Structures are given as C-alpha cells and as structure tokens.
Amino acid sequence: MEQPPGFTNPLKPHFVCKLNRSLYGLKQATRAWYDELFQALISLGFQSSQADTSLFIKAGPGPDLVFGSSPSACQQVIQHLSSQFPVKDLGPLHYFLGLQVTRTDRGLFMNQTKYAYGLLHKTDFLGAKACATPLGSFKLDNSSPLLADPTFYQSTVGALQYLT
Incomplete structure (x- = not known):
C-alpha cells in the first residue's frame, strides 16, 4: 500500500491511511451497509x-415486514430509519420484484401473474397452446447448430427459474 497522491507526508513516507469505514464501490461496502441496516432493524x-x-x-x-403493515406502524x-438512512416512502405496495401484492381483509395476497405474462410476451409464447408436459412429444437431440447469441435463451431460463 502506498500513500494516495496529494496526501503524501514526506516526513513519514512509509505511513499509510487507515480506512475507518467502507467506501462506496468497495467490496466491503454492501456488507457494511447491511450491518448498519441490520443493527437499525434489531x-x-x-x-x-x-x-x-x-x-x-x-x-x-x-410491522410484520418493513413493507407490509398498518400505516402507523x-x-x-x-421515521426511525430515516434518521440513519435516506428513505423514501413510495406509498402502499402494489408490485415488488416480480410479485403483485394485493391487500385484503385477511392479509396480503401475492402472485406472479404479471411477471409470467410478461415472460410469455417476451418469448412470443403468449398465444401458445398448453400441453401436458413442457416438451410435448418432442425428442431431444443436439444436432441443431449452436445459437449465434445464447443470451436470449440464458435470460429466459433465468427468468423461468426466478418464476419457480
């Protein structure tokens, strides 16, 4: 480690700076942020x-969860978290990480209908007919040429894994 440019002390050339807190962009920053949030919630x-x-x-x-409880809770x-972190109240929860959330008298109802329809639309399967098994009666074979750009296939598989 060397002294950063502009902060070199000629009287102590072998001294270095001690990092007292994790800085944004460092590998430790997310861990440090989580630790602070963890302590605040505890x-x-x-x-x-x-x-x-x-x-x-x-x-x-x-509150049962930070994002789901009575308005006063x-x-x-x-208010407590905003004294330590920048917080923005976005109002009642409707959609979060692919989950639709509907508040009922019995609690919260969550589903992924919108996410699933979006995935069907993205892959042009919105009008596809249902079959008993995902592959129907097709036999797998690897004689087809490789995809020129496999990212669409990879992102679709990842989206299906997230859906399940």
Whole structure:
C-alpha cells in the first residue's frame, strides 16, 4: 500500500491511511451497509429470519415486514430509519420484484401473474397452446447448430427459474 497522491507526508513516507469505514464501490461496502441496516432493524425489535437473513420479522403489534403493515406502524419504522438512512416512502405496495401484492381483509395476497405474462410476451409464447408436459412429444437431440447469441435463451431460463 502506498500513500494516495496529494496526501503524501514526506516526513513519514512509509505511513499509510487507515480506512475507518467502507467506501462506496468497495467490496466491503454492501456488507457494511447491511450491518448498519441490520443493527437499525434489531434496535426496532425486528428479528432476522433463520430461513432468509434478508427477511426481518417483528412479533406482536407493529410491522410484520418493513413493507407490509398498518400505516402507523410503517410510519414509525420509516421515521426511525430515516434518521440513519435516506428513505423514501413510495406509498402502499402494489408490485415488488416480480410479485403483485394485493391487500385484503385477511392479509396480503401475492402472485406472479404479471411477471409470467410478461415472460410469455417476451418469448412470443403468449398465444401458445398448453400441453401436458413442457416438451410435448418432442425428442431431444443436439444436432441443431449452436445459437449465434445464447443470451436470449440464458435470460429466459433465468427468468423461468426466478418464476419457480
């Protein structure tokens, strides 16, 4: 490591700068940001799920999830987090990461209908007829020429994996 240009101390040429916090763009920055968010949510009484550490749950009255609860409970979380992070309230949740969200009297109803229709439209399968198995009665063979640009196929397979 060397002293950065413009910050060289001629009296101490072998000294270097100590990084006290992760900077934007470094590999450690996302980890440092998550640690701060984690501590902020824990201080509000949330617990990290053992199944998925990015899911935070708060038992009892108050928010079940950061994005889904009563307006007053969400407002409390937003106010607390906005003291530490830049926060923007986008209003009630309708669509998030390919999930359509509808609030009912019984809770939240989530589905991926819009995402699935978008995928069918992108791949020109919107008017395709249904069959009992994904391949129908076709036999697989690898005698076809390779695709010139496999990115469309790869992105479609990735989208199907995300859908499932």
